Amino acid sequence: MIRYQRILELQDEGISLRGISASTGNSRQKVTEVLEIAQKKGLACPLEEEMTDQWIEEFLFPEKTLEGSGRHPLKFDYIHRELAKPNVTISLLHHEYEAECRASQRIPYSYRSFLRHYSKYADKHKATLRIRRKPGEIMEVDWAGSTASIVDRDTGEKIKAYIFVATLPCSQISYAEATLSMNLYSWITAHNRAYAYFGGATQIVVPDNLKTSVTKHTNQDLVLNQTYREMADHYSTVVMPARVRSPKDKPSVEGAVGVISTWIIAALRNEHCFSIDELNEEVWKKLEEFNRRPFTRKEGCRLSAFEEEEKFALSPLPPTPYKMSQWKTAKVRPDYHISIESMFYSVPYEYINKQVEVKLSDDFAEIFFNHMRVASHKRLYGKFGQLSTVRDHMPDNHKLYVDQTPDAAIEWAKDIGPATLNVIQYILDTSPAEKQALQSIFSLKKSERNYTKYEIERACKMITSMTERPTVKNTQTILKNNKKNDAEQELKRKTEISENNYGFTRGASYYGGKDK
Structure with missing residues (x-):
């Protein structure tokens, strides 16, 4: 057996490859291979007691332990890499592995053994197990059941603050943010910041059946809040709400909510913050500690797992974050204007007495009829009763008068x-x-x-x-x-x-x- 321990110890002492080869009796080529793979996998001196030559061999060359069985060896790195790709499953990879074995006339592992060996490899050498969740596929979002609070400077009264939580199930990394409300504006803003924190967007977003995300959800019909749907389109993602009263549809965020309630909300119970910004500064400090806490059963932490195993799979973010917009309905008046928040915007006179939809953003008011935009105005603010009238919206006789x-x-x-x-x-x-x-x-x-x-x-x-x-x-x-x-x-x-x-x-x- 190769003296892996001795090779690593001599290399740590600064002995040359020629000297290590002469001392251990292994070829310089083999010594070089061992040292390169050890460096790649982060194995270096000092070694722990349990790191025997057999342990090191299983760690550096896991496929060797399978070759002795006479079966076709498994390429674990290849399996782990392929499982990150869309629609690739462990059963598909096992089917391809069996076909390869038949072509080379080797004995294949059964599906159960194939799955067991990969799981053992991933648990020991990788931060994530890709059988259950693919990297960059899902982001689960929810409000935490527990609340934090800020203190009113004038009255000393405690004001509730609600905690938004977003979790990527593959690496288990989470994002949290405090808001003063659970309204649509807070919901969308928190999503924008979550995407910015992760540095990319997932293929799917799984929210709960809140009014801010879902208008109607039955077995036959799903109607998303229009603003939330627009946000998803902006980030090129798909919204798939959890089924009603089915928390198992988003178990990762449900679990993260409980953990964050302890490690963030409860940890801040003795802090006194006087604004939502101050509270969020403290929340993000605790969040950083939470994501850096080491795993108990394997090496690494949520942050390292995310950076090594999932970040590459996220879709790139658009150049600008989604800008919040609201949708309203209005009827076109006889003077070919609509009234929105006591401001008046013109519409082509052909739509008089028609029902139209209005998209309100911070900068613009856009008017749609049958999903087609028919008018756009700069948003009016200030004194009530202001008019924004476009000359082309007027009948000819009105144009002459104006x-x-x-x-x-x-x-x-x-x-x-x-x-x-x-x-x-x-x-x-x-x-x-x-x-x-x-x-x-x-x-x-x-x-x-x-x-x-x-x-x-x-x-x-x-x-x-x-x-x-x-x-x-x-x-x-x-x-x-x-x-x-x-x-x-x-x-x-x-x-x-x-x-x-x-x-x-x-x-x-x-x-x-x-x-x-």
């Missing part, structure tokens, strides 16, 4: 001509009220429906030549008269052309005869 401003009137007049600009400028300058002037100009602008720009400009030129005080009414009268005169002249011209249109008359001489 567009009535002095600047818009002058721009319109410039587009018509200099005479029109003079008339408009005079009306704006001499009217006792701006609104009255704009109403007059609006009536003149409507003339574009029946008259060309040339006709309007000609009428304004005529009115300014007749009087120094032109009015819209006089201008409209001239437009009508000009139109009538133009129509009469056109009729007269056509009549004259018709009366003088005799054509050509050919005489008898044209046909070879004689005129009489």
